[in-house]
Amino acid sequence: MTDTESTSSSSGTPLLELTNIGKFxxxxxxxxxxxxxVEAGKVTCVLGDNGAGKSTFIKILAGVHQHDEGEFKLEGExxxxxxxxxxxxRGIAAVYQDLAMVPLMSVWRNFFLGSEPTxxxxxxxxxxxxxxxxxxxxxxxxxxxxxxDTEQPVGTLSGGERQSVAIARAVYFGAKVLILDExxxxxxxxxxxxxxxxxxxxAKRGLGVIFITHNPAHAxxxxxxxxxLNRGQSMGNFGKDEISQQELTKLMAGGxxxxxxxxxxxxxxxxxx
Amino acid sequence: xxxxxxxETGTETESAxxxxxxxxESGAAEAATEASETASTPANAAxxxxxxxxxxxxxxxxxxxxxxIAATAVWIFFWSVxxxxxxxGGTASVLDVASTLGIMAVAVAMLMIGGxxxxxxxxxxGALGIVTLMFVRDITGEMGGAGLSLWIALPLSxxxxxxxxxxxxxxxxxxxxxxxxxxxxxxxILKGAKLGFAKLIVDQIQVGKxxxxxxxxxxxxxxxxxxxxxxxxxxxxDRTDHVWESRxxxxxxxxLVGLTLLVLALYEMRFARKDKMNPAGLAVTxxxxxAGIGGVLYLHGTDGTSANAIGAAIIGAGMLIGFFGLxxxxxxxxxxxxxxxxxxxxxxxxxxxxxxxxxxxxAARSLDAQNSENVTFLVTExxxxxxxxxxxxxxxxxxxxxxxxxxxxxxxxxxSIVLLCTAGLVVAIAFFIRSESASPKFRTEVFSIMLxxxxxxxxxxxxxxxxxxxxYPDAPADRLxxxxxxxxxxxxxxxxxxxxxxxxxxEIEAGISPAKxxxxxxxxxxxxxxxxxxxxxxxxxxxxxxxxxxxxxxxxIGVPAARTKVQLFMLVxxxxxxxxxxxxxxxxxxxxxxxxxxxxxxxIAAVVGGTALTGGYGSTLGAAIGAIIMAMAxxxxxxxxxxxxxxxxxxxxILLLAxxxxxxxRSRAEATx
Numbered sequence: 001m002t003d004t005e006s007t008s009s010s011s012g013t014p015l016l017e018l019t020n021i022g023k024f025x026x027x028x029x030x031x032x033x034x035x036x037x038v039e040a041g042k043v044t045c046v047l048g049d050n051g052a053g054k055s056t057f058i059k060i061l062a063g064v065h066q067h068d069e070g071e072f073k074l075e076g077e078x079x080x081x082x083x084x085x086x087x088x089x090r091g092i093a094a095v096y097q098d099l100a101m102v103p104l105m106s107v108w109r110n111f112f113l114g115s116e117p118t119x120x121x122x123x124x125x126x127x128x129x130x131x132x133x134x135x136x137x138x139x140x141x142x143x144x145x146x147x148x149d150t151e152q153p154v155g156t157l158s159g160g161e162r163q164s165v166a167i168a169r170a171v172y173f174g175a176k177v178l179i180l181d182e183x184x185x186x187x188x189x190x191x192x193x194x195x196x197x198x199x200x201x202x203a204k205r206g207l208g209v210i211f212i213t214h215n216p217a218h219a220x221x222x223x224x225x226x227x228x229l230n231r232g233q234s235m236g237n238f239g240k241d242e243i244s245q246q247e248l249t250k251l252m253a254g255g256x257x258x259x260x261x262x263x264x265x266x267x268x269x270x271x272x273x
Numbered sequence: 274x275x276x277x278x279x280x281e282t283g284t285e286t287e288s289a290x291x292x293x294x295x296x297x298e299s300g301a302a303e304a305a306t307e308a309s310e311t312a313s314t315p316a317n318a319a320x321x322x323x324x325x326x327x328x329x330x331x332x333x334x335x336x337x338x339x340x341x342i343a344a345t346a347v348w349i350f351f352w353s354v355x356x357x358x359x360x361x362g363g364t365a366s367v368l369d370v371a372s373t374l375g376i377m378a379v380a381v382a383m384l385m386i387g388g389x390x391x392x393x394x395x396x397x398x399g400a401l402g403i404v405t406l407m408f409v410r411d412i413t414g415e416m417g418g419a420g421l422s423l424w425i426a427l428p429l430s431x432x433x434x435x436x437x438x439x440x441x442x443x444x445x446x447x448x449x450x451x452x453x454x455x456x457x458x459x460x461x462i463l464k465g466a467k468l469g470f471a472k473l474i475v476d477q478i479q480v481g482k483x484x485x486x487x488x489x490x491x492x493x494x495x496x497x498x499x500x501x502x503x504x505x506x507x508x509x510x511d512r513t514d515h516v517w518e519s520r521x522x523x524x525x526x527x528x529l530v531g532l533t534l535l536v537l538a539l540y541e542m543r544f545a546r547k548d549k550m551n552p553a554g555l556a557v558t559x560x561x562x563x564a565g566i567g568g569v570l571y572l573h574g575t576d577g578t579s580a581n582a583i584g585a586a587i588i589g590a591g592m593l594i595g596f597f598g599l600x601x602x603x604x605x606x607x608x609x610x611x612x613x614x615x616x617x618x619x620x621x622x623x624x625x626x627x628x629x630x631x632x633x634x635x636a637a638r639s640l641d642a643q644n645s646e647n648v649t650f651l652v653t654e655x656x657x658x659x660x661x662x663x664x665x666x667x668x669x670x671x672x673x674x675x676x677x678x679x680x681x682x683x684x685x686x687x688x689s690i691v692l693l694c695t696a697g698l699v700v701a702i703a704f705f706i707r708s709e710s711a712s713p714k715f716r717t718e719v720f721s722i723m724l725x726x727x728x729x730x731x732x733x734x735x736x737x738x739x740x741x742x743x744x745y746p747d748a749p750a751d752r753l754x755x756x757x758x759x760x761x762x763x764x765x766x767x768x769x770x771x772x773x774x775x776x777x778x779x780e781i782e783a784g785i786s787p788a789k790x791x792x793x794x795x796x797x798x799x800x801x802x803x804x805x806x807x808x809x810x811x812x813x814x815x816x817x818x819x820x821x822x823x824x825x826x827x828x829x830i831g832v833p834a835a836r837t838k839v840q841l842f843m844l845v846x847x848x849x850x851x852x853x854x855x856x857x858x859x860x861x862x863x864x865x866x867x868x869x870x871x872x873x874x875x876x877i878a879a880v881v882g883g884t885a886l887t888g889g890y891g892s893t894l895g896a897a898i899g900a901i902i903m904a905m906a907x908x909x910x911x912x913x914x915x916x917x918x919x920x921x922x923x924x925x926x927i928l929l930l931a932x933x934x935x936x937x938x939r940s941r942a943e944a945t946x
Binding site: 109112 | 806810811812815816818819822823826827828829830831832833889890
């Protein structure tokens, strides 16, 4: 199971390359021996059940935590980020499920938060509101997102719309790698579809996308590469041609257990009939 | 479409407009598309998913509006129940209290928007004043003090202040504890240190004296900057020294112009613009203005009841013609006026409003206006009468306006009729007040203001019947409206300011209202203005909202959250330094207990001004207005001859009301966005 890692190596250096990444909190091994890569214009899905180490993994990528073991290469260069800002400056943008936005602030302020366009000379610098509003609306339209009014607070948007604002923002600010932390987990079927479309759209525009999810049905249609985590260990790193959706589901849930569960369920249902 | 509409003459344009769907059954979406197709200016394309809000609903979205309305109500309340409140002397003392409170409240509001509290802010004002005094203190024959020049002492104490803010902020960031606990500790440390150091160094529980710098200047070779800094921090403007005979002319003109600008703003933001102006309307407007001015001159030149009535009628007619002409000139006519209908929806508040007015009149008739004996421990019969009348009449007015709003949901005709009835009632109450009241304040000022309001309401009722309401966003019109509001407010400030700052010989002879205005009010206005600009327009302001609204999210996005919070704490301690310095120059001596416990008043002022306790929402302008409300309560209660022990009951009540009202307004605002 561990030697499936080095199979489909692509032409040229991948955007992100992770080899045997490990992370320890004291004596707790949060992550161990994780290897995968992300290419420009491709979607790498990170799958795992709750507690599999997905959050730790993306926090290392986004600069919130640092890895203790292994190698983290960005465009062929070994890196180690000390803050989210540093990762952002190198083009790695993370979109978190519930932490992505300031709910009481307007859409355009959220869109430009931390990188507001200004006019004037310091200390008399003010935000160029007109430009900011127009750009926010335009950039979101490019992603196929039609926002009603950029002055409305983000808190009044639906979950899918909020994710999409965050994605459009990351794309606009020149992200090369976009990390999406369970963007679909709190959404309904239709809204999930909308977000999945934005993921494909972002990849089409040349970004490398890391899509974290625990739903193989969401991951398989959009993903080009699948990293499966379980209890901090890598369960494998596959290209799309190497694995089917069923196998993916099986691997994620720990194979044999799921089969047993299916058997039990079938028995229970036939018993009722 | 656009070609047919831009016809040669104005009347044709109007008739073409009559057929276009503006009102009634046609949805906002249709009206919006219609408008964006026909508008000659490239109006921003309306989105059919946004329901358009009326002019008043649009104004209510801002957090400080609630505070402004409350301030007006509190002002009217105390003004009507007290003799000196609202005169120059009373206003000077309100502004004096409001200034130091307001400087702190504005800074604390910014900190609260950033999601933190500073309980040491009150004690810090006294502490920093004492620090400055310790630096400059060096009295021959006495112990203590460094004897520095103010040129050195003030920057030094400012550095101490910023260090204090930095300490608070860094402790909160590093420890991860709630700022409530961290600054509670700072509060006790400061409180103790003030007392301890004062006793240790000068062996007293007070530290002084700033004006020794001047008194002992000869012995010490110069006043060490006192002559330079004293006017900056403690200059006073004594209005009895400033006589200006034609003051009231400027006051009247400025207020009239201000009122006109505000009404114009209301028209601009409410009505749908024409794409082709009708010059005939402009001519009508000019005729109306001429009639109005003629009426004013006639009224000015004559005396006697019938002449007054004729003059008032001419002015009223001039207003009607003027505003009607304005609407003819700029706005689209209304095709569907609806039909008059009586429904319980508006009849119920209308009846209740009539009842409240009747009760108000009854209360005024049955209580003795001259009796200033206490009927209870709290209030005199005179005061009770005023409270009952103002409260009931105010409630009646609100109910009647509510009735006209509800009546307008069905048809404009009904709304206009209800509004005209309301205007008539206002006139009746105005005459009642004039016949009942002994004080000139009511017989002239309140009477004429009420007549003016009634006239504006009547004109509004008639004009809204003939011209179409705008049901789509129109950014240029809204911008012009905001500009007019700003201009109108400025004219009011100029007018009222002139009246407060200057006196006329007659007032001096009568001994009315000597007043001293302090330069600290300018500091307050400057500080509030700068903070409002920073919060609303600068990058830093955006970050303040962000770290208060969602600290983790803003950090992830790349906002320097920790640094922003430290800077906010430093802003508060800068404000405390400013207030401490103002106090040191005003009082010369500062008690060790100065400022202790006032931090809660700052927080109340900020909350009254619409700032959320949870962070991420609020307004510095609102906090400034909140401070003025608190100062009005502090000054109004004694000047209404009430027992000032009840001040805190009043403050608590105001706080509770403010929080409830703000919550309501905020949820409404977010719902209607």
